[in-house]
Amino acid sequence: MSGINRVKSLVFKNATPILIALLAVFVLIKMPVFFTISNLMSLGSQAAIWGLAAIGMTMLILTGVTDVSVGAQIYLGGVLVVRVYQATESMLLGLLCSMIVCMLVSAFNGYAIVKLGLPSMITTLAMQQVCNGLASIIIGRDSVIKMPDAFSKLGQSRLFNIPISVIIFLLLFLISVVVMNHTRFGRYVYAIGNNSDAIAASGVNVFRIREITFLVTGALCGLAGTINVSRIGGAQFGMGAQMEFSCMAAVVVGGTSMLGGSGNIIGTLLGVFVIASMDQLLRMFNVSIYLYNVFWGGVVLFTVSMDLLKKYQEKREREMRLATDRNS
Amino acid sequence: MANMDYLVIEDIHKSFYGVEVLKGVSFSAAAGEVHGLLGGNGAGKSTLMNVLGGLYTKDSGRICINGQEVQIHDTKAAERAGIAFIHQELKLFDLRSVAENIMISNLPVKGPFRLVDDKKKNEMAKKYLDEVGLSVDPTTRLGELSIAEQQQVEIAKALSLDAKILIFDEPTSSLTNRETRILFEIIRKLKAGGACIIYISHKSDEIFEICDKVTVLRNGENVGTLDTKVATNDELVSLIIGRKLEQYFPQLPPAPGEDAPKVLEVKDLVNRKLAGVSFSLRKGEILGLFGLVGAGRSETARAIFGLDYLASGEIYIEGNKVKLGSPHRAMKNGISFLTENRREEGLVLKMDIRRNLTFPILDRISVPGAGYVRRKKEMGLVKDAFSRFLIKATGPEQRSGTLSGGNQQKVVLSKWFMTESKVLILDEPTRGVDVGAKAEIYELITEMVSNGLSVIMISCEESEMLGMCHRILVMRDGEIIGEFNREEATQEKLVGLCMGGKTV
Known part of the structure; x- marks a missing residue:
């Protein structure tokens, strides 16, 4: 391999770490305040919300589908929590209600995509509309609902000075790492993205496994919705918008292939951190909202393209190796 | 070169994942001849024909047409070399007209915007349909035709491409007896017109009826070519299976008796x-x-x-x-x-x-x-x-x-x-x-x-x-x-x- 090719190959294979390193150096010079504890904590408590959904999203993308309805599910779940709390003063009841509704929504997504074979992008896009609409109806004309202080206990309290939302996120993340790397379920999820036929022929109920990945995503969205409304102390029109995009970005930046099969859950933690940091930085640099959208779209396009370029590069290297083997 | 046949295939090798499927196959067929190709499953018939049709690239070997060596890297190159493949499962567009299916590779155009010349398209298609003796309106949707008629459309398409070598892969597998008769008539007509026809089949009675010669492949090698006028079915079968048992099989445990559950x-x-x-x-x-x-x-x-x-x-x-x-x-x-x-x-x-x-x-x-x-x-x-x-x-x-x-x-x-x-x-x-x-x-x-x-x-x-x-x-x-x-x-x-x- 020539020098230039070797550099190219190294860049393709390590795109994410290189990106992070460049970003870190840039920030350290331009905006040292970013690295203060209080800033990191505030960043973390926001990221923990959609980070929860990103755990489920990783499982889905590993099996080769995507879900753009998670942001809307977080919105719907959160609105339900607020209304249930207003009626019963019970946070727990609100949480249960939110989780059950989101799981139903995801169960339907799963059934339509896995059993009926609808394209996941279209199905979940439609579901996003349904959930957004329902949530807005439930909010009604108020568009902002302020809740009493007691409501914010879950979202704003801290343990050892760490926001409780971050702790919940990290805890569930830890559990998901064990599940994905050490259980039957996790192993099947990785395998299904690679070769679903072989797994079905091994006597595994593939529909069941895939439906579970959807249910997990739904449950996590329900929980995220609850923490979200508690953290901001109420509900507001259109909250949760674009969270699905942050999720997707975190998963692909974390090295999981949109084509399914390859990647890992630990990468997603890294991805969540990178995306949350960039998000915070854009705000700190006061970037206009329009440029902000352009930036995020660009990041996802870039990462997904890198993933495919990496695949082509690997294929080319393999072909070249085979050709050398043959002719030597 | 001594071999003056129209199509000459020499020493073709092809491997998949390190397994050699074609081990130096040679065979040749003359213009105006129907040449049968026979062999058990996995003998290499389809692989060989896919090499000829440009679907696979050969690892080594030569293909000569009319005394000229040709390189067939893709299906387009095969088309240019005058090779047409009538597939077992037809590869046509159900929802388009018969004429469109026939002319798809070279639609006639007119005017400065190079619009498709429908009138000319239908006229040309009609000409090729007449050649295969199929009397349907060229504007009929293909899906409305029977399988046998669709096959004839595919043959007409091959003629439109000026194909001189036609490969039929088990063409009768989904035809009735009467339809088979019609197909054989068409094949005889093509043969009389000087086409070189390769006919793949498992059915020995068909081979004896329609082919002039038959080549048998076994394990990726040509094990013999017979003249169908003098060969017998027994000779053919023994060529297909070969005589030697190469593998060593272990001693099996005794077969379970009638009383075994x-x-x-x-x-x-x-x-x-x-x-x-x-x-x-x-x-x-x-x-x-x-x-x-x-x-x-x-x-x-x-x-x-x-x-x-x-x-x-x-x-x-x-x-x-x-x-x-x-x-x-x-x-x-x-x-x-x-x-x-x-x-x-x-x-x-x-x-x-x-x-x-x-x-x-x-x-x-x-x-x-x-x-x-x-x-x-x-x-x-x-x-x-x-x-x-x-x-x-x-x-x-x-x-x-x-x-x-x-x-x-x-x-x-x-x-x-x-x-x-x-x-x-x-x-x-x-x-x-x-x-x-x-x-x-x-x-x-x-x-x-x-x-x-x-x-x-x-x-x-x-x-x-x-x-x-x-x-x-x-x-x-x-x-x-x-x-x-x-x-x-x-x-x-x-x-x-x-x-x-x-x-x-």
């Missing part, structure tokens, strides 16, 4: 490929299912295991009627199935050997309820499988996609042996495997059967059937048409029966 019994299995299949399998028996590709062997296995839809039929396991319908249920009832396509349904190629081996048995080695996989227990089983089933790899963590064909097959086989099922169905257990690994696989199967496993074995190699089965069922068109005991079975009987030609 029936492990599996199926009655009247029916689906779109099966027309009422019934048989039973005794404990410790190896039962062979023999037939040509598409005769219903694999289809029977897939239906039992629940990979294919089963319209009706009954399945009994150890005398109890069961309802299967999915691989999950089949495995719960003690049936395992090694599919014929290990790269598609056998292995997750990107994952390591350890994970591939334990997919079906994870529930046995994980904590009940939580599903936490006990790594130590798994490693123990995997190490055990490595030594017992002779898997050669750098270790359990080697990616299964990087193994040789023989070792991949041993991994899939071990995976199923480890399930400790009552019945194991093996579909082409030694396909694409070298001779050494083959012998080892036979050895392993025999050992498992001595331990009480019952096996249904599917293969298109007659020698494998004869060497490894206690009993052989012959299938054709989704039905069982014959049964042989180990003692009475011979290659001639098997091949003769499934080809359905004149008596052997």
Whole structure:
């Protein structure tokens, strides 16, 4: 391999770490305040919300589908929590209600995509509309609902000075790492993205496994919705918008292939951190909202393209190796 | 060059995944000749024709047309060389008109904007339709025609491309007798017009009727060309099967007697490929299912295991009627199935050997309820499988996609042996495997059967059937048409029966 090719190959294979390193150096010079504890904590408590959904999203993308309805599910779940709390003063009841509704929504997504074979992008896009609409109806004309202080206990309290939302996120993340790397379920999820036929022929109920990945995503969205409304102390029109995009970005930046099969859950933690940091930085640099959208779209396009370029590069290297083997 | 035939193929080699499928095939055909191409399953007919049609690239060798060497890298190049392929499954556009289907590669255009000249298109199509004697309006939608008519459209399309070499791949497989007559008329007309026609078929009576010469391939080699005017069916059959038995088969345990319990019994299995299949399998028996590709062997296995839809039929396991319908249920009832396509349904190629081996048995080695996989227990089983089933790899963590064909097959086989099922169905257990690994696989199967496993074995190699089965069922068109005991079975009987030609 020539020098230039070797550099190219190294860049393709390590795109994410290189990106992070460049970003870190840039920030350290331009905006040292970013690295203060209080800033990191505030960043973390926001990221923990959609980070929860990103755990489920990783499982889905590993099996080769995507879900753009998670942001809307977080919105719907959160609105339900607020209304249930207003009626019963019970946070727990609100949480249960939110989780059950989101799981139903995801169960339907799963059934339509896995059993009926609808394209996941279209199905979940439609579901996003349904959930957004329902949530807005439930909010009604108020568009902002302020809740009493007691409501914010879950979202704003801290343990050892760490926001409780971050702790919940990290805890569930830890559990998901064990599940994905050490259980039957996790192993099947990785395998299904690679070769679903072989797994079905091994006597595994593939529909069941895939439906579970959807249910997990739904449950996590329900929980995220609850923490979200508690953290901001109420509900507001259109909250949760674009969270699905942050999720997707975190998963692909974390090295999981949109084509399914390859990647890992630990990468997603890294991805969540990178995306949350960039998000915070854009705000700190006061970037206009329009440029902000352009930036995020660009990041996802870039990462997904890198993933495919990496695949082509690997294929080319393999072909070249085979050709050398043959002719030597 | 001495050979003045129109099409000359010399010393073609082609390998897939390190397995040589064509081992230096040569053959030639003259203009104005119908040349039959025959051979058992996997003999290399289709591969050779796909090389000629530009679907595969040859590894080495020469193709000469009309004395000129040609390079055929893709289908477009084949088209330019005047080669047309009439596929077994037609490749046409159902929703477009007949004329459009015929002229698709060179639609006539007119005017500054190069719009399609519909009038000219239909006129030209009509001319080619007349040549094949099909009287339909060129503007008819293709989907409204019968299969036979669609085939004629495909031939007309070949003529429109000025094809001089026409390859027919089992053209009569979905035609009625009358339609076959019409097709043969067209072929004779093309021949009289100087075309060079290659006719692939399994049916010996057709070969004798329509072909001038017939070439037989076996194991990727040309084993002989016969003149159909003087050759007999017996000569043809013996060429197809060959005389030498190369493999070494282990000593089988004795066949179970009449009193041995029936492990599996199926009655009247029916689906779109099966027309009422019934048989039973005794404990410790190896039962062979023999037939040509598409005769219903694999289809029977897939239906039992629940990979294919089963319209009706009954399945009994150890005398109890069961309802299967999915691989999950089949495995719960003690049936395992090694599919014929290990790269598609056998292995997750990107994952390591350890994970591939334990997919079906994870529930046995994980904590009940939580599903936490006990790594130590798994490693123990995997190490055990490595030594017992002779898997050669750098270790359990080697990616299964990087193994040789023989070792991949041993991994899939071990995976199923480890399930400790009552019945194991093996579909082409030694396909694409070298001779050494083959012998080892036979050895392993025999050992498992001595331990009480019952096996249904599917293969298109007659020698494998004869060497490894206690009993052989012959299938054709989704039905069982014959049964042989180990003692009475011979290659001639098997091949003769499934080809359905004149008596052997």
